Amino acid sequence: MISLGLENVVVAETDLSLVDGLKGHLVYRNHWARDLAINNTFEEVAHLLWYGHLPSEQELADLNAKLVANRELPAHVKAVVDAMPDDMDMMEVLRTGVASLPLAGDTWPPTLDQIIYLTAKLPTIIAHRYARLNNREPVAPRTDLGHTANYLYMLKGEEPLTAHVRAFDAYLILTQEHGLNASTFTARVIASTRSDLVSSITGAIGALKGPLHGGAPSEVTEMIEAIGTKENAEPWIKAKLAAGERLMGFGHRIYRTTDPRAIALSKVASELTAEDKWFDLAVHVEQIALRLLKEHKPNRPLETNVEFYAAAVMRAIGLPDELFTPSFAVSRTVGWSAHVLEAAKGKIIRPQSNYTGTMPE
Ligand code: CMC
Numbered sequence: 001m002i003s004l005g006l007e008n009v010v011v012a013e014t015d016l017s018l019v020d021g022l023k024g025h026l027v028y029r030n031h032w033a034r035d036l037a038i039n040n041t042f043e044e045v046a047h048l049l050w051y052g053h054l055p056s057e058q059e060l061a062d063l064n065a066k067l068v069a070n071r072e073l074p075a076h077v078k079a080v081v082d083a084m085p086d087d088m089d090m091m092e093v094l095r096t097g098v099a100s101l102p103l104a105g106d107t108w109p110p111t112l113d114q115i116i117y118l119t120a121k122l123p124t125i126i127a128h129r130y131a132r133l134n135n136r137e138p139v140a141p142r143t144d145l146g147h148t149a150n151y152l153y154m155l156k157g158e159e160p161l162t163a164h165v166r167a168f169d170a171y172l173i174l175t176q177e178h179g180l181n182a183s184t185f186t187a188r189v190i191a192s193t194r195s196d197l198v199s200s201i202t203g204a205i206g207a208l209k210g211p212l213h214g215g216a217p218s219e220v221t222e223m224i225e226a227i228g229t230k231e232n233a234e235p236w237i238k239a240k241l242a243a244g245e246r247l248m249g250f251g252h253r254i255y256r257t258t259d260p261r262a263i264a265l266s267k268v269a270s271e272l273t274a275e276d277k278w279f280d281l282a283v284h285v286e287q288i289a290l291r292l293l294k295e296h297k298p299n300r301p302l303e304t305n306v307e308f309y310a311a312a313v314m315r316a317i318g319l320p321d322e323l324f325t326p327s328f329a330v331s332r333t334v335g336w337s338a339h340v341l342e343a344a345k346g347k348i349i350r351p352q353s354n355y356t357g358t359m360p361e
Contacts, residue, residue: 002354005253006185007253011180011185011349012180012188012342012343012346014179014180014339014342015029015052016028016029016049016177016179016335016338016339016342017029017033017177017178017179017335018179019178019179019254019255021252021254021255021256021257022256022257023257024255024257024258024259024260024263025260026174026178026260026261028045028048028049028176028177029048029049029052029053031048031054033173033174033177033260033261033264034174034260034261034263034264036048036173037169037170037171037173037174037264037268038170038264040054040173041146041147041148041169041173042146042147042148042169042172042173042176042331043055043060043063043064043067043146043147044060045173045176045334046063046119046147046176046334047059047060047063049176049177049334049335049338050112050115050334050337050338050341051112063116064146066113066116066120067116067119067120067147068120068141068143069120070116070117070120070121071120071121071123071124071141071143071150072124072140072141073097073121073124073125073128074101074102076100077097077100077101077121077125078128078138080096080097080100081093081096081097081125081128081129081132082132084096084129086133089209089322090126090129090130090322090323090325090326091205091208091209091215091325091326091329092209093125093129094122094125094126094129094205094326094329095202095205095206095209097125097129098118098121098122098125098198098201098202098205099198099199099202101117101118101121101198103117103196103197103198107196107197107198108194108195108196108344109194109344110191110196110197110200110337110340110341110344112341114197115197115337115338115340115341118197118198118201118333118337119147119333119334119337120147122326122329122330122333123141123147123150123151123154123330124141124154126151126155126323126326126327126330127139127151127154127155128154130155130323131154131157136157138154139153139154139157140154141154145159146165148165148168148169148172149165151168151327151330152164152165152168152317155319155323156318160317163272164272164317164318167268167269167271167272167313167316167317168313168314168317168327170264170265170268170313171265171268171310171313171314171327171331172327172330172331173331174261174264174265174306175261175306175310175328175331175332176331176332176334176335177332177334177335177338178332178335179254181213182207182208182210182212182213183204183205183207183208183213183214183332183336184204184332184335184336184339185207186200186203186204186206186207187200187201187203187204187336187337187339187340187343188200188339188340188342188343188349189203189343189349190203190204191339191340191343191344192343192344192346192347192348192349193348194344197337197340200336200337200340201333201336201337201340204329204332204333204336205329208325208328208329208332209325211248212246214307214325214328214329214332215325216248216249216305216307217248217249217307217308217310217311217314217321217324217325217328218311218321218322218324218325219248219249220248220249220282220307220308220310220311220312221311221315221321221324222248222321223247223248223249223285224278224281224282224285224311227281227285228281229281230281230284233281233284233285233288233289234288234292237285237288237289237292238292241292241293241296247289247293247302248307248308249286249304249305249307249308249311250289250290250293250302250303250304250305250308251293251302251303251305252303252305255303255305256301256303257301257303258303258304259303259304259305259306261305261306261309261310262303262304262305262306262308262309265306265309265310265312265313266283266304266309266312268309268313269309269312269313269316272313272316272317273312273316276316278315279312279316282308282311282312286304286308290302290303290304310324310328311324314327
């Protein structure tokens with residue numbers, strides 16, 4: 001029997017995360033992801049996923065120091081990024097920038113030092129490119145700021161507000177890890193061949209870019225802007241659904257209830273955007289969309305997913321649409337690389353296909 005899209009097929013055991021689509025649960029190694037998003041930092045949760053436990057003070061200081069020491073880009077990576085035409089999508093630039101990162105020493109098996117090196121570089125690649133596109137000199141990374149604050153600092157050229165760092169940290173923590181989603185599976189497939197970490201993360205970035213996966217949040221803001229007014233929400237959504245189109249930010253392969261990340265992020269966004277017209281419209285659009293999706297697919301629960309409120313949070317902290325999916329890559333690199341460590345110990349992933357063509361005479 002064939003399972004199209006590998007739906008309901010279990011292909012790995014992992015102790016990194018539990019995604020329970022019926023209960024709406026997301027657990028990272030024995031911790032509720034929503035609690036980690038409120039109480040912890042990007043680095044602490046990365047430590048949990050990579051090393052198996054939340055860090056002690058000393059372990060956190062060590063991890064911070066290693067991340068900070070790896071933030072600068074090699075000259076050739078800057079040249080590669082600068083050589084790419086201005087109209088290339090930021091995810092294409094990120095994919096190519098990451099692919100050009102050299103790994104010192106043996107490229108197999110993947111190591112935690114390689115993982116930290118790579119994780120530290122993604123924000124700098126994005127910020128470098130973003131500055132160039134805006135005719136600014138790229139801002140050098142700071143050594144006294146955490147991963148999230150430094151990323152925002154390099155993007156904006158000024159120290160970010162604490163409230164923005166906290167909100168962005170919550171988003172980045174909630175999207176660090178999510179089981180065998182398409183990009184993580186891609187990373188695992190590549191690692192299972194005993195290729196190298198850079199190849200795994202490059203492939204994963206390619207998978208994340210698609211609008212059915214990580215490319216959705218910028219399409220959420222496009223949808224809200226196209227709808228424009230509360231009165232227009234119902235006719236606009238009805239027309240889309242009648243045309244057989246999908247509403248971005250809704251539906252999920254695993255969740256049959258609201259994505260727990262969407263619940264957490266809607267709270268984060270509402271705290272940041274008191275009396276914001278855009279957010280008010282987004283909440284209205286969500287309500288109308290949920291009602292119309294129920295009528296459209298009565299037998300398939302289509303609920304709000306993480307991307308809907310991810311867009312709201314990133315918009316509220318002043319990030320433009322083009323940085324939404326690249327920022328998702330910044331966080332998911334943590335989960336991808338943790339899965340690479342697991343997959344590196346396993347069997348090569350090699351499923352089968354049924355031939356439906358004809359046979360030669
Ligand atoms: N709007 C309208 N109809 C939908 C939607 C949607 N957002 N999602 C699913 N459907 C329909 C779909 O057309 C299909 O109808 P039919 O049976 O008549 O062909 C039915 O519901 C079942 O959908 P499916 O494609 O079999 O579901 P899937 O598990 O393969 O896809 C999904 C999951 C997330 C790709 C899909 O729900 C979708 O395209 N959503 C919109 C894009 C989006 O928001 N993506 C972000 C996902 S969450 C974060 C992440 O994974 O990165």
